[in-house]
Amino acid sequence: MTVFATKTVPSTKTVHTVLASVLLVLLVTGCQPKQQWNGAAEDPAMPAPTLIGVNWDGEPFDLSEQAGKVAIVFFGYTMCPDVCPFTLAKIKHVADELGERAEDLAVVFVSVDPHRDSVERLARYVPNFNSSFYGLHLDxxxxAALDADWDVTVQYGQPKDGPRSDSFYYVDHTGTYFIVDRQGQLRLTFPPNATAAQMVPDLEVLLGA
Amino acid sequence: MNLFTTTGMAAGLVLWAILTGCGGRGADVDAASTSTAPASPVLAPILEVTEPRAQLMPGVGAVYLTVTNSGDEADHLVAIKTAAASVAETHETVVEEGVMRMMARPEGFEIPAGGSLELAPGGKHIMLIEPQPTSDEGGTILLTLHFATSEPIAIEAIVTTPASGDHAMDHDAAHDMEHDMEHD
Known part of the structure; x- marks a missing residue:
């Protein structure tokens, strides 16, 4: 009994000091809530793959030169009857929603149909949505390198009137949206059916960083 | 049975067919809504076309619409005829592991009895190749839908451009995304 009676009881001041220290450690070690994204986070974030082409205005384009901006990169072609136009319209809506903050947004539509999508054809197509959007012609x-670099699948369908004809053909392609942050890191992806309402909050976070 | 009786029976059958409307509805240019209920006891599809719209771009386009079947027998949309494009066919966009694939559907699309067929962005649609360059936004193009059972229905699709968007896409995409996320 004597032993218990002589045990040191921590003072209130000591308890407070310990609690404060614990809180400090938690803050310093980054115990704040993890960012919740609507898109799928790339973990760990990696430098965005190489993307070099010619913009619809004839100027060379290199994604690495967009550092300082948040970039949305996606792939398609202008002879795409169904999905691609809505993809561009959706991103136009995203840019409209972001308002002035869209000044730091680089929208990059990459054609996967070099045969039909000349720079001239892209110039008649992309600015209809927003003249600040990039529309890239790649050779x-x-x-072909997009598969290895971006994990983007591109498959050309048979021309409608036979393999040797110059008739209409489809280009099946990955419909993912890739989001690159101001530091040039690939941070998020969205599936083809993501909505503008789901993309805008994530872009606001990245634009605010 | 003499000739007079036979002729009389044939005339009676024709009259019955006309009265009961089993000759179908025929083409109706103002066909945003087109349906006539046959009083015939025979099972039959009863089709109505709503919201026809054409998304046109240089060299290519798509037509979207809804066909509702209030009848008691399924039908199929099997062909589309139009002077407004060099080709008009039934196609479908399918997403497989993030890859958007365009599939020709030469067999057409079913319109189930008591159900509907929705042609909408990102799914089933009528693909147009080389639509008429004169088909400007706000104008219309004429198409005739051909069915396996029902009479053809002529429609007038309102022309939109990509930049003007399609509200049906926003709705469908939002729904799909919510559905996907529930399973994450």
Whole structure:
């Protein structure tokens, strides 16, 4: 009993000091809530793959030169009857929603159909949505490299009137949206059916960082 | 049975067919809504076309619409005829592991009895190749839908451009995304 009677009881001041220290450690070690994204986070974030092409205005484009901006990169072609136009319209809506903050947004539509999507054709297509959007023409080798660099699948369908004809053909392609942050890191992806309402909050976070 | 009786029976059958409307509805240019209920006891589809719209771009386009079947037998949309494009076919966009694939559907699309067929962005649609360059936004293009059972229905699709968007896409995409996220 004597032993218990002589045990030191921590003072109130000591308890407070310990609690404060614990809180400090938690703050310093980053115990704040983890960012919740609507898109799928790339973990760990990696530098965005190489993307070099010619913009619809004839100027060379290199994604690495967009550092300082948040970039949305997606792939398609202008002879795409169904989905691609809505993809561009959706991103136009995203840019409209962001308002002035969209000044730091680089929207990059990459054609996977170099045969039909000349720079001139892209110039008649992309600015209809927003003249600040990039519309890239890549050559055949650059398109072929998208698989290894971006994990983007591109498959050309048979021309409608036979393999040797110059008739209409589809281009099946990955419909993912890739989001690159101001530091050039690939941070998020969205599936083809993501909505503008789901993309805007994530972009606001990245634009605010 | 003499000739007079036979002729009389044939005339009676024709009259019955006309009265009961089993000759179908025929083409109706103002066909945003087109349906006539047959009083015939025979099972039959009863089709109505709503919200026809054409999304046109240089060299290519798509037509979206809804066909509702209030009848008691399924039908199929099997062909589309139009002078407004060089080709009009039934196609479908399918997403497989993030890859958007365009599939020709030469067999057409079913319109189930008591159900509907929705042609909407990102799914089933009528693909147009080389639509008429004169088909400007706000104008219309004429198409005739051909069915396996029902009479053809002529429609007038309102022309939109990509930049003007399609509200049906926003709705469908939002729904799909919510559905996907529930399973994450």
């Amino acid at each position: 055949t080798d650059q398109v």
